[in-house]
Amino acid sequence: MVSIYYFIFLLPLFGFPLEYIIGKYRLKYSGIFSSVMVLGSLILVILAYLYLLHHNFIYSHYTWFYNIDVGIYISHLTVIMAMMVAFMSLMITLFAMFYMKDDPRKNIYFSETSLFIAGMLGLVVSSNLVLFFLFWEIVGLCSYLLIGFWFFKPNAAAAAKKAFIVTRVGDLLFIIGMGVLFAKLVNIVPAGTSPLSIPYLIDNAQSIASAIGPDVLALATILFLAGAVAKSAQFPLHVWLPDSMEGPTTVSALIHAATMVTAGVYLVARLFPLFYYSASFSLYAVAIIGSFTAFYAGILAIVVNDIKRVIAYSTISELGYMMAAIGLGGVIGYSGVTFGMYHLVVHAVFKALLFMSAGVILVMLMELRNIKDMGGLFRKMPVTAILMLIGVVTLAAIPPTAGYFSRDQIISGAYEYFVNSGNIIPWLLLVFGEILTAIYAFRLYFLVFAGKPRSKLAEKAHDPKLIYLVPLMVLAFLSLTLGIIQKPFYTFLDSSVKIYSPPFIIAAIPVIFSFLGIAIAYAIYRYNVKGYTNITKNPLYKIIKNKFYFDWLYTEIISERIILPISYLIGVAERKFNDRIDSAGKDISDIGTDFRKIETGDIPFYVAFLIIGMIVIFAIIELIGVI
Known part of the structure; x- marks a missing residue:
């Protein structure tokens, strides 16, 4: 039975070339084969889940070369992540058959998404960090290809390159971290064991820390964290994600909301024991980066007018909550991982719902993306409006949606972190993130659906056929009901998990802040008191609108004034070196020519x-x- 679980990632991998070939000759059938392959993967993941109800893990591996093994390692954490990836991929692939129905290159689109899904599932079930990294790179490559799918748009091509370059920074640091760990462990691991075997690393984290020292282990984990920060768009390597919205909306839903951007969070969760037994600043760095990102991205989302970029900044913020939850594990233990993973699953559901709802709007409004040019769509698109409202309410963590259960438990964990460590910073950042989330979420909703249409395109909008909205309805249902599985989810990952219940007033603050945020958004963007509270006149508005000048810093300063001059100097030195090599080669050639003259044959x-x-x-x- 073990061998069949390799097909969790092999099925969509087979779909990669077959989808392209089938779609090339039968374009209208594009997407069907991909959906069938992903459905097969989902069925296999469900079978693995049922197996793990009575077992601890599924482990199968083969020696690749030297002491690097390749194979699959499916634990309780793995199967939860794989189930989320397979299910969300299926829902979004089905919806993409509607969204991409008029694209002449849709067979290429579905072929590339099949490769991406294979890479993502392979990453999740990998038994070794080397194999993990190979799939990690496949996922990054597919992200580049799909962001730039409409490459004839200059913004899409530029966004694809930006995403590829920024994430390569993290990837480089990730592979250096692997090198550090390998070099320290290669001579001390038991015979026949790979130093980068994931089961070995997580089962022996404490002894590894003792053997190589917690500071050395901390160095490796910080380098792993850098890879996660880039892939999961955490501060300060978050700048690529908003620009990635230039790709098709289904790409945004699949890659930049539900799956790829959670790979970094999964990496930290997967290697949590290494972080836990390393020097204490490792998990503290995770908690601070995550909580600051959650707060920081919420500020930026308030001033953005592009419907997809608002949701993109929301994604960055929610990823911050997940990362922060895992970082809290430095004090509250493995409970932080369970809280982070539960929010990861819930977020995938409601964020894909938001992106796909936005996709329906963009199809009906001819890709009009400025929310200030919309308005009045509730009457024009009532079904889509209700579906998106469910997503917005879940995002704002209003009880009893799943978002309330997942995000507020993280905030409760942050309060417990404060009680036990005396560090209140994560709790403050996360709890104030609640009010920001409610403001930008309902600002988006009021400007898009309330009032009267503010453009001719908005006046002509209408709901698509209900059959196309079925995947959205499934996600909307789950957004409202996933809170039911909170405790079973936690106990499946860890039977000893503690659900924290802070004092009533502390527990009530996030909910109060959420409703306060809704009231502020209603007052400004619905009740129309904007004329009296025009934030554009605030000196801070320009700073926030310019994203705190981080894009300017990376582009104008680091890229153009530091990297380009260094690249130029390296180029000059390389050319001079090559010229000398060429000259030396010519001299040697001339000497050889002279020596050939003595070969007379006499x-x-x-x-x-x-x-x-x-x-x-x-x-x-x-x-x-x-x-």
Whole structure:
């Protein structure tokens, strides 16, 4: 039975070339084969889940070369992540058959998404960090291809390159972290064990820390964290994600909301024991980066007018909550991982719902993306409006939606972190993130659906056929009901997990802040008191609108004034070195040409040359002897 679980990622991998070939000759069937392959993967993941109800893990591996093994390792954490990836991929692939129905290159789109899904599932079930990294790179490549799918748009091509370059920074640091760990462990691991085997690393984290030292282990984990920060768009490597919205909306839903951007969070969760037993600043860094990102991205989302970019900044913020939850594990233990993973699953559901709802709007409004040019769509698109409202309410963590259960438990964990450590910073950042989330979420909703249409395109909008909205309805249902599985989810990951219940007033603050945020958004963007509270006149508005100048810093300063001059100097030095090499090669060639002149083919000449050479050699020997 073990061998069949390799097909969790092999099925969509087979779909990669077959989807392209089938779609090339039968374009209208594009997407069907991909959906079938992903459905097969989902069924296998469900079978793995049922197996793990009575077992601890599924482990199968083969020696690749030296002491690096390849294979699959499916634990309780793995199967939860794989189930989320497979299910969300299926829902979004089905919806993409509607969204991409008029695209002449849709067979290429579905082929690339199949490769991406294979890479993501392979990453999740990998048994070794080397194999994990290979799939990690496949996922990054597919992200580049799909962001730039409409490459004829200059913004899409630029966004694809930006995403690829920024995430490569993290990938480089990730592979250096693997090198550090491998170098320290290669001579101390038991015979036949790979130093980068994931089961070995997480089962022996404490002894590894003792053997190589917690500070060295902390160095490796910080480098892993850098890879996660880039892939999961955490501060300060978050700048690529909003620009990635230039790709098709289904790409945004699949890659940049539900799956790829959670890979970094999954990496930290997967290697949590290494973080836990390393120096304490490792998990503290995770908690601070995550909580600050949650707060920071919420500020930026308030001033954005592009419907997809609002949701993108929301994604960055929610990823911050997940990362912060895992970082809290430095004090509250493995409970932080369970809280983070539960929010990861819930977020995938409601954020894909939001992106797909936005996709329906964009199809009906001819890709009009400025929310200030919409308005009045509730009457024009009531079904889509209700579906998106469910997503918005869940995002704002209003009880009893799943978002309330998942995010508020993280905030409760942050309060417990404060009680036990005395550090209140994560709790403050996360709890104030609640009010920001409610403001930007309902600002988006009021500007898009309330009032009267503010453009001719908005006046002509209408709901699509209900059949196309079925995946959205499924996600909306789950957004409202996933809170039911909170405790079973936690106990499946860890039977000893503690659900924290802070004092009533502390527990009530996030909910109060959420409703306060809704009231502020209603007052400004629905009740129309904007004329009296025009935030554009605030000096801070320009700073926030310019994203705190981080894009300017990376582009104008780091790229153009630091990296480009260094690249130029390296280029000059390389050309001079190559010129010298070429010159030396020419000299050697000339010497060879001169020597070829003595190859006359005349035997008496060769004998005379040999005798003269021997005389010279003997003369030199004699001279040396005299000296």
